[in-house]
């Protein structure tokens with residue numbers, strides 16, 4: 001069951017894979033207050049669109065995560081009321097950023113909250129800025145991760161991290177921020193070396209990243225808003241009835 005009392009997302013035309021992944025994961029997704037978020041996007045998007053894009057990214061990320069067959073529930077750590085309301089409506093559980101001590105403290109708090117209720121939970125931290133995220137690609141990443149105590153996926157730029165996992169009974173030990181790929185590798189986490197999971201790697205920090213995410217095919221919130229950013233190509237995810245990759 002999800003923490004909101006609903007059953008895990010059913011396998012459907014957009015999410016199912018032939019063999020169901022073995023482990024079901026609790027995802028912990030950190031989200032800054034929108035007024036403070038995505039500052040590196042301001043030069044490309046402008047100050048008015050920046051917080052709205054941050055919300056759109058989070059909505060598309062969480063919707064895709066909840067549609068993933070390998071995901072049991074999604075906890076978002078945020079103090080943002082607007083985002084909290086919209087993400088709750090999608091089916092996420094919101095946890096306040098009570099430590100207010102930065103990204104890694106927020107993630108540790110989210111994991112503690114999950115494991116207070118289910119001490120044996122397998123957990124994974126996932127960034128909230130993955131607007132092209134595809135449920136099937138996330139399922140492949142999590143399936144790979146389930147073979148290791150801790151595992152991580154490098155971001156599209158090759159320097160950061162978009163996902164860090166910890167199996168049941170294993171501490172997450174998040175080391176996000178800046179060049180975290182090296183940090184997570186040095187911490188003993190196994191790097192997830194999979195091709196064809198670009199949507200899980202494509203975080204959006206800059207205008208160039210937004211262009212790349214739109215080219216991959218962003219979720220509906222980002223596709224709609226991205227079309228208003230000057231110089232961005234407009235990429236939208238295939239609609240229902242379109243064969244999924």
Ligand SMILES: Nc1nc2c(ncn2[C@@H]2O[C@H](COP(=O)(O)OP(=O)(O)OP(=O)(O)O)[C@@H](O)[C@H]2O)c(=O)[nH]1
Pocket residue numbers: 030031032036037038039040041077078079097101102103106127128129205
């Ligand atoms: N809850 C919480 N989430 C955070 C915090 N800092 C960063 N995040 C989230 O962590 C993820 C990765 O952060 P960044 O890619 O650096 O995003 P950002 O800080 O909004 O972007 P910039 O302002 O451009 O640095 C995003 O989902 C952020 O919203 C924090 O202090 N608390």
Ligand SMILES: C=C(OP(=O)(O)O)C(=O)O
Pocket residue numbers: 155159160161162175176177178179180181203205
């Ligand atoms: C948070 C990270 O990086 P960025 O701020 O560049 O997204 C990270 O990759 O750990």
